[in-house]
Amino acid sequence: MSHDNQHAEVTFFWNGSCIKARQGDSVAAALWRAGITTLARSRKLHRPLGYSGSYPTGVLARVNGRPNVRLDQVRAQEGLVVETQNTWPSPRFDLLKLAQLLPAKAVYGGFEHGAWMPTSGLGYRLAERAMANLAGVARPADVSVQPAAVAGERLSVDCLVVGGGPAGIAEANRRVQAGETVALVTRGDRLARFADSFGASLEPLSPQVRLFAGMELFGVYREGALMVAAPHDNTRGAVVFDPKAVVLATGRRSIPPLVKGNQLPGVLDAHSALQLAAVHGVMPGRRVAVVGTGAEDAIAARLASLGVEVVHKGRVEELKEIKGRSRVAAIRAAAEIRCDAVVHGGPWRVDPSLGFQATGEGMFQVQAHPLPETMSVVGAxxxxxxxxxxxxxxxxxTLICPCMDVTAGELYCHIDDGETDPEVLKRLTSCGMGTCQGFPCWEHMLAMLAARIGVEPEAFARPTHRPPRRSITVAQAAGLAGLVEPDR
Known part of the structure; x- marks a missing residue:
């Protein structure tokens, strides 16, 4: 991008207000630069959520009349109309925020308590509508948004590489040099975003590799013989892959600290914080605390080199609480430290959903098995x-699942009554059943469950990861209708 284009401005609208953005900004980055950090609300108590890198619900909004658009994946464009979802009567005057005054126990399990709901008649219909709004049901797309099937594509390759980091690039290049046809799918709009924002030198991708950037591999079928990806841009079609071999180079993500306040706007994983600072020139905060499991020094040094004021760096296990109301105000570790952002670099975990989908079997509780011989894992x-x-x-x-407003207290109610099956806990509380699809929420649930009853987290079977692991529009799905033969 040229220097001139980098600083060219566009104007879009956020809840009716004009926001200036730099050409190339994501909407989330532009709002952050403008000092707007609360982009969404949690399902039940309408707590503030924002750009975190961990919880997709925090960046879901209505864009040009279309609901549930991820603001970290859409570019700011001239005249774009963006609105907060799940508000009433309007985004500017949202009475649903008053739900935060309710005691948390009042909404354990959702709003659908039998004692609260009329059983028939007009009262039932009105209550059902009110409960749906309170539970975070977005308004349907405007009538002017006309859905139409977006033609998909089917591609056979010798090898499909999933992940566009250094390990994925190296594996794709190695396979091409061995004479294989290779496709690489990455959710990033460009390759190796994390490594690049860290200042690492990158190996170029061979032009013989077919690159699918800005695309999410959302489903694995037939033990990896059929894999389907959808682009973040809903005007593009989805792609069906028929690979002979699959390489998972998906890396690892940092899990938010398991402490009270971990969902507050201003809590960012290292990937997202470095994207803001290195790519968009937006400081994650004026005073930033960095915590991690060993990478905190390197992350703090890189942020400091980008102009970020780092006021604390330490081990994540020393963190006791993140304090604040509408965003981070301080942390409590050995002492209380004033800050307006917390960047976490660890614990690092692998999103297991693709491997689970490839091997999961069972009825009531699906369980994963070792990967088939055609699938391998490389890199981090x-x-x-x-x-x-x-x-x-x-x-x-402490929020275990911010998207669905599931707290440690709610889970403790069931655990202390003797229920320790993660699948049952998921169904009782809806933990991990939001847009995150269980990652990182189930990581937190299994860790706190194991600590509560004094066993190892590995003793539990994971809840079921089912496709689609990320959203695909009806139009994109319709475009695949003639490309995939159903199993009979």
Whole structure:
């Protein structure tokens, strides 16, 4: 991008207000630069959520009349109309925020309590509508948004590489040099975003590799013989892959600290914080605390080199609480430290959903098995998972699943009554059943469950990861209708 284009401005609208953005900004980055950090609200108590890199619900909004658009994946464009979802009567005057005054126990399990709901007649219909709004049901797309099938594509390759980091690039190049046809799918709009924002030198991708950037591999079928990806840009079609071999180079993600306040706007994983600072020139905060499991020094040094004021760096297990109301105001570790952002670099975990989908079998509770011979794992994803620091007695208001407003207190109610099956806990509370599809929420649930009853997290079977792991529009799905033969 040229220097002139980098600083060219566009104007879009956020809840009716004009926002200036730089050409190339994501909407989330532009709003952050403008000082707007609350982009969404949690399902039940309408707590503030924002750009975190961990919880997709925090960046979902209505864009040009279309609901549930991820603001970290859409570019700011001239005249774009963006609105907060799940508000009433309007985004500018949202009475649903008053739900935060309710005691958390009042909405354990959702709003659908039998004692609250009329059983028939007009009262039932009105109550059902009110409960749907309170539970975070977005308004349907405007009538002017006309859905139409977006033609998909089917592609056969010798090898499909999933992940566009250094390991994925190296594996794709190696396979091409061996004479194989190779496709590489990455959710990033460009390759190796994390490594690049860290200032690392990158190996160029061979032009013989067919690159699918800005695309999410959302489903694995027939033990990896059929894999389907959808682009973030809903005007593009989805792609069906028929690979002879699959390489998972998906890397690892940092899991938010398992402490009260971990969902507040201003809590960012290292990937997202470095994207803001290195790519968009937006400071994650004026005073930033960095915590991690060993990478905190390197992350803090890189942020400092980009102009960020780092006021604390330390081990994540030393963190006791993140304080604030509408965004981060301080952390409590050995002492209380004033800050307006917390960047976490660890514990690092692998999103297991694709491998689970490839091998899962069962009826009531699907369980994963070893990967088939046609699938392999390389890079950071092959290093495995780091342990999550979890205390036996978490503060009951600690959010385990911010999207669905599931707290440690709600889970403790079931665990202390003897229910320890993660699949049942998921169904009782809806933990991990939002747009995150269980990652990182189930990591937190398993860690706090294990700590509560004094066993190892590996003793539990994971809840079921089912496709699609990320959203695909009806139009994109319709475009695949003639490309995939159903199993009979």
């Amino acid at each position: 994803a092959a290093l495995g998972d780091e342990r999550i620091s979890a205390h036996r007695h978490l503060h009951p208001d």
